[in-house]
Amino acid sequence: MTLSADLKKQILQNIDRVGTKGAEYTDARFYTNDDSETLFLYDGNLEANDTNFESGLGVRVLYGGAWGFAATSDAKAFDTCFEQALQNAITASKLVRVPLHMGKKPAHTGKFASPLKQDPFTVPLKEKLEFLSAIDARLKEDWIFKRYVYAEFQKKNIYFFNSEGTQVERSLSNVFAKMMVMALDSDGQMQRRSQDLFTTGKGTRGYEMLTQPELFSAHAERIKDELAQLIKADILEYGKRSVILLPGQGFLQVHETIGHPLELDRILGYELSYAGGSFVDLDSFGKLRYGSDKLTVSAFGSIENSPGSFGFDDEGTPERDYLLIDKGMLVNALSSRAMIDEANQKAGRTVFTESGGAARATAFYRAPIDRMTNVNILPGNDGTLEDIIASTEDGIVLDNPVSWSIGSNREHFHFSCEIAWEVKNGKKTRILRNPSYQGHTVEFYNSLSAVGDASTWHVGQVDNCGKGEPNQIMQLGHGIPVVRFDNVITGERK
């Protein structure tokens, strides 16, 4: 779907009109369509067969150092929407102790489209259901108590305009999928194994990604086999040992304890009343040894196939590849224009030279905030998973989260996982159930002792990262290799 010339003219005229009334900066995002489709097969029954269509306009106005935002799904109410956003900004400007500024940027134009061969919305529903049903049939066994397979497709066309003259057009597509099998263990407690659709970072992200066996369906038999062993396994005993995180667990570790603490709006205190703050402060950049020298973390990471690759953020800033952590040293944050301006003023020095292109909004009716993009641990030189296991004396290999709970400043954490494999003297010995581990973020990353090579690295897709008020769900990616941490508290104290 495209934006009509009349609507575009109306948007541009309104941006000018608001400017004449004193707005320092205005931007508008018009979604011609924001479509999603969810298909959920539970025990073979199609429990969700849903579509959701949205379209509308979101307007953000900066006036007197304060933001006003308004949104409408009514195409006849565009003028009113701009006026409401302006009025909201004027009201907000009555309570400003720290004025926000966008800084000046030259106008630019741009286009971005997620790489895809086959738009999932053009694939007949019948075909999609046949594909998922075939996977479901492979998961079905008498001893498996519950099973599910689902897929979610998203497509949005967004037109961005701002008062600097920038115009950006984007067409974003996402495909998410997951399968899970569950069975009762010897204590009558439910155990599970699952597999999410992941990417190699390369290729296209249309319907064809879902149907690539190695990225999804080929794992059906493996998770069944692992579950069969898991329900007969011993429980992990409490103790300190090494933990080797597979990418299926490592992505969430990075998400919660590197991604969120490095969102600049959190660091500056804008999320205190809800999502929380960060143990990182402005003095930490260039000084805090976040992890061992094996830890190098990038933002965006030039990944062509990820939900965290979107061309331009919701302020029109082009995505760029940069490091957040360089050989253990904290060097940058996930940021937007107003936040870096405020951070530099607050610090009295230039901590950040340019926006990290991380201003993102979940829908036309939400204002952009600092979000994760792709936050990735770069591959290391410690070989394959087998090599890392071979060099581990006493540890466990962990995969896939069951629960996660993080301290309000992201300073400590507790995770439980679906499965653990015990490692003794360089060898995988047995499967263990109910595994969990906990730690303190900086201490944990400084215990990073091995980082797998590129053969162990893949992109975990996140479809449900929550943040902000009003709350916003965001899609993003994490490129993660196999990683090992030493001397970690695992299991639950008796």
Added chain:
Amino acid sequence: MQKNKAHEIICAVRAAAAKRGIDATFTLHCEKSHLMRIGNNSVSLNTSEILTRLDIGVINGRRTGSHTQMGDVTSQEYVEKALQIAVDKAEVASEKDYQPISAIIEAAVDENSQYDKALEQVDPSFKADAYRQIIEKVGESYNFSGSWSSGSVELFMVSTANDLTVYHLATDQDFNVVLKHPKKKWELRQAKTGWRLADFNVNDVVDGFKKLLPVYENHQGFKLEPGEYTVALGSSALAEVLMMACYTGFYGRTYEEKQGWTSKNKKGDKVLGSNINLIDDPTDDKTFTFGFDLAGKTRALFPLVKDGVMQNMMYDIHTAAKYGRELTGHTGGSTSIVMQPGSALPDLLAAVKDMGRVIYIPALHYLNMSNPSQGVFTGSSRFNAVLIEDGKVVGPIFSSRITDSFQNVFGNVRLISSEAESVNLSNTYGRRMPEASSMPGYVVAEKVKITDSADSF
């Protein structure tokens, strides 16, 4: 009860669909939402949204499809088009191995008893002025952040099963403000909730901070070593834990599928301490009340736990269909979970003066279930958490993690406050759908497991 043109249009399409033999449910959700956010003693966002969503669900034999569309309902054609999408989806869908239950409006409902026009139309400058007063009266040297969500929800629902309609109009607000010491890093919070604008009082907020500040300003933080403690959970922490206990223990889905902590029990079994009573009470004005659920079922008083004994399971329309159970009024929408107050003094410090050392945790951050089958949850303390000794506040505690089971915590409750408080549980993901619970001001439980603590707040 048709309130406006959109309702008339939906009823007309419903009638035509019924004539065609279509089994469909139509739900119109209209919200007027406003949210002001504060950060660094300034308004950081002032946002208003007026959004309308039409949900249509269709059952075709054992096949189902649904479609949601955002936009104003201004013509019959608009609704018919959306209906056709759902009809087409149901046509192609695979058959379930059970018969889905059709939504039927059980009784006509027209409710607006929790609607306050003053709250729906509150001028954002009222909110900005309240925050300004708080900042000025408590102290500009602190860093204030917060959010204040308010608005109204209109729900209108019909199905092709009959001609009845249900209509709900209500307002709600969720106010909070966090004070952070710029150097010492501790955080204090005040929160207010309710469906009336008058439920908010700026002086109460200021007084709340002034009462807590000396404790934090004059004492260092305490780091708790892992171990078992006597812990007082405030109403907010209590609501968080109990809602998770309900979700994983008293919902039909988790129970039937043996995924929760009550899976090995049956109705009539004692699952919590004898002094624990939980009900879903959609008439309790400390909660946001809904007289019907999104299957058209009339909601009524629904006991969950009486004297520690499990009474009932809550079933949504999909689970009820799959497992052959009766509908209980728990399809979508919001619950009104109430924990019955006890007999302890409302003043926590007076109530625990003979109990020695007590850790007071008013709120928990990032609660999650580390082992749903065992009822094990984990979360860490946040905001206003203090160490009490012999009824006197000794000082604040550093961020501390509880990892324990529902059975242990609610099997060892020694005191329950005699006063109930409203706890807002709403989120602002997606559409506006307020939810609140009514909780005792605190409970004091013994032998609660603290498993970790940070070196800071």
